[in-house]
Amino acid sequence: MPANIMGNSVMMVSYEWVLENIEKDPDTITSQMILFRGEKIFRVCIKNQNKNQPIVLLLVVNLNTLGLKVKEVRYGKQDSETRQKMREKEVWNKVKNGKSLQFFTADLTEMVVGKCTFVFSIWVEGSVSSCSYQLSDRLVKHQLWNASLKSQYWANVEIVCQDKTFAAHKAILAARSQVLAEEFASQQPERDGPHQIHIEDVDPAIVEEFLYFLYTGESKTPFLAKEQLLKLAERYQLTTLVNLCRSALRKIDAQQIMSCIASLNPEATALHSECSKSSPCVLAWPDKETEIFYDPNASTFQCCWEFGINSTALSPNVVIEYQYSKLFSPYLTGKMLYTNSIEKPWIHLICMDHGNLGFEVNEVLYSTDFRKWIKMKPKKEDKVELFLFMAQTVDSFYERQNISFCIKLRNTIENYHYEIMDTLWITELWQAAVERHFTDVDVFIGNDKVMEAHKVVLATRSPVMNTLLSKTSGTEKPNVTFDSSIDPTVLEHFLRFIYTGCLGISATNEQLLKLSKMYQVETLSKVGELAVRQSPADVDHVTDFLVANF
Template sequence: MASSFLGSRLVLFHDWIVEPVKKTTTVLTKWILFRGEKVFRLCLKDTTKTKNPILIFLAVNLNKLGLRVHKVHYSKQSLESSLIHESYKGESLQLFKANLTEMPAEKCTFSFSIWIEGSDSAYSYHLSDRLTKEQFWNASLKSQHHVDVEFVVKDKKFSAHKAVLAARSPVFAAEFTKEKPERKDDDGDGLQQIIRIDDVDPASVEQFLYFLYTGEPMKSSLFNEELLNLAERYKVITLVNLCRAALKNIDVKQMMSCLREINPDAAEMHMEAKFSDSVHIRPDKETEIFHDARPFSITPVNFTIFHMH
């Protein structure tokens, strides 16, 4: 399977195999799951009210993964790739459309290439040693390699390293220059600084530390007000921006604007579908990308991707 990597962007490839269209008015749809979430939707629409069929690519709530679509290309069979123009851009919704000459009269394949980038400029894709992140995180998780900080969060404790925390947060760097009460660690051969946090759940602190150590969010963790509060408190700017983007929900205005772009004749088409058998809405089988055991590594299914920084 071919792969591609351009600068700091991840490129996804997907082939949509479309069966022949038999109805005069047809909407073909398909969901694509990425990291276990329904975030991409393909749609091929032909109505009696439009001159040309429309190919639609919709990204929904990709911001909750800290990502956004930069651009989308498609090709049909052996034809050259064409750009799907972005016609609506929101924090939680991105809509791309392209006009086609006709609906498929026989089985064909639409091949998509989707450029993905971070929702913050400091959050990007690149080739990296995956073991580095796992080893850093395990050093904290398993209290390895001279941990010298302990977070006490309600009934949970988390170990960490001053050097890592200070490098990632100016607030931690300033705190560690001051004298703080310290105690012997469990082995009795070193001192640990105690940091107590009582106003958030332990899971949010674990997510926060995971980001500091790996530069990646835990799965579906960005949509979390407590994580945003921790990022703001300790001035981790990239995480602040990612959380703020993820917490922006789809509002009614966004949805209506997007629907008008997709189908300005939606009401009339709905009535036609109700009273006529000429309208056929056909959902295709979903495509999913599965995780392997490593944090945010992907086992490709119909996609080829590079790993997230």
């Protein structure tokens, strides 16, 4: 039975720093500020310390205002097959979360002269632990938010702020805020019509941003450093938004700057002596602002293979799971020595049927020490959905070993990709259905009631269920009945996808595809159709390819 390896997906953005016509040996080469999501966030530079110790630096400033921080940075020259992990220098912070200043360094062997392009891979994550990088159907957020904007699907709450009124739904507000849940449970409308909530001490635009976060688990605008947004988040006890805003409002202070200077140059203790030195030669390149663009369809999957040096490592008997499917298999080839070692082995990673899950593999890197990452060479068999990535190590393997893989993917299904979001958003609305909080629909399989749900969620996500629910009178509690042949577990995963946009089982499940088509859940139908698409592989081609590369 093959052993399974799990991994995790991370958000990586890339920046190419192109240097040209560097004719002399400057003390410092620096870029202008680099934009990210419209804000000046990054800057890269090379410093030649004492004329013989060049270092490359990446500075990160105020990324916390976007609810983000840098986890790790890798760099290398464009024509190199390797990427080196940069060292993060400690900068004094009052608190753990909300780093307003980060910087990373790496040693160079020589100063840059002439033309050179550096490539930086920057691993970005949420600035607070309750924000995570999740694959989901983006339509669920769009559809639920549109229901509020257009006052559709049984909106039963009005939020009045100054001269503006926002429509909302009790089920969603109560699931996301315990304060609002208690208010809805204890107070009844004094008149016919929606329950009204009056908010007069903040700007209407801030109320809209607050509601957007409630409905989607994401910020409406990248910039989160807003005192009024923090006030609302605290009032209604949205823990993640509170922490994000507090983190975003932390600013760079003098102590952080001095800590940064001390880390860069520990000997620069007397500022007056520094001022007396001759001015350093500083070259700004390029002489204009550049930008890092985030591609939402690109993601990076990382995993680690740990194994003992024996014959089992020389065959693909380990599988790596991605999105509940066994897609990757690593193995080694090389000469096994009598001392339980392998002499300079080749590392192989097989990737099979990835196109059927709606993504492409663009690049694979490996590392044996988590610091130096090396590109693997791809080999593609055109007649079957099979990739093989290979690389030969420069060192022999002894006893126990671990190899980490960094697999760069590109999603090919519209509206189905990764984003950093409030992890609680994924669970809270679904949990409200499971625990029957403000539910208004009964769900049956045949004659058996299996759970309750919320009309607003089912109707916004499925045109078919919207039609069914719209036919019921206002006095009776409607129900949705599924065929008795449906497996209750599959139905639960189907409804959970409707609520969260996230899959909890393999998309190859035929009943799941049947439900997605029957109830016209757009993204799930696309994912399922790809997953179960059968394109019979020619066994001759598959085995020829494997034999040739073993």
